[in-house]
Amino acid sequence: MSETIPVSVAPTDSPRSRRGIPLAIGGLTLLLSLWWSCADALSGRPRLAAEIGAVRTNLWKLAGASALSPGNTATDDAAPLYERAVETSPMDSEAWLGLATATERFSWINQRSSRALKMSYYTGAHLRSLMADRLLLMARIDSTNDPELRDMLASQTALILSRLPDLRPAIGRAYLAAGEANRRIIAQTTKAAGTDIQTLIRGN
Structure with a gap:
């Protein structure tokens, strides 16, 4: 008759594992804070700031507005920047208005500008x-x-x-x-x- 050898299993909810959870949360919070601050620190380079803070709609709007500003030769860049803004926040009326403005000069070719303008109206008619x-x-x-x-x-x-x-x-x-x-x-x-x-x- 073979002898059964008892096997002990360590509890998964050990004090060590419980201590690791706050450390992981703290580390993640620190990384998010650094990511956020890094994007904010690049305010003088709005497009790069938007690319780093990719999910932040306000940064894409700032980059688009910068591309449309007087004297800027990169006005063609404004439309894709505002497109990213509306992708991250489809209910942002200001982003839709920016896209409508950026595509206005092509309105005689297609309805892209008027469609964006309508979205700006429907998402914020009273703004x-x-x-x-x-x-x-x-x-x-x-x-x-x-x-x-x-x-x-x-x-x-x-x-x-x-x-x-x-x-x-x-x-x-x-x-x-x-x-x-x-x-x-x-x-x-x-x-x-x-x-x-x-x-x-x-x-x-």
Whole structure:
């Protein structure tokens, strides 16, 4: 008859393993902090900062805005940077507006800019900080064959007229930048609100 040799099994929940958990968490926290700080330290090189802090939408937006800034010759880089921003945060209205602005000069070829502009509107129609710039871009893009864009232009204009009187000068600027079709929309909307478009233009 063979003899059975007892085998002892160490408990998995040993004091040593429990001590290792806080150390692992602390190490991970330190690494994340270093990663975050490294991206912030590169504010003078926005694209590199965005590539390091790859999941941080604000860094991609800053890089895109830098590419669009006056005097920058790398304006073609702005669109892919804003695309990364909307990929990381699809509900970020500012990122969509940046993408619409970056692709505006190709709007006569395709609908990329108007699609991004619509997303900016639907994800943040009431964001005060974006209204003036978005209205100006709405006015510049041809809406002749796009009833959805025409409705958005009228709605954004009406919202400013009814609730944000300090932004009314933006309507005058949008009117001056608009084509004939969009000028009619802006003029009709302001007239319906009891306002003379010429008054808004003179306000600029």
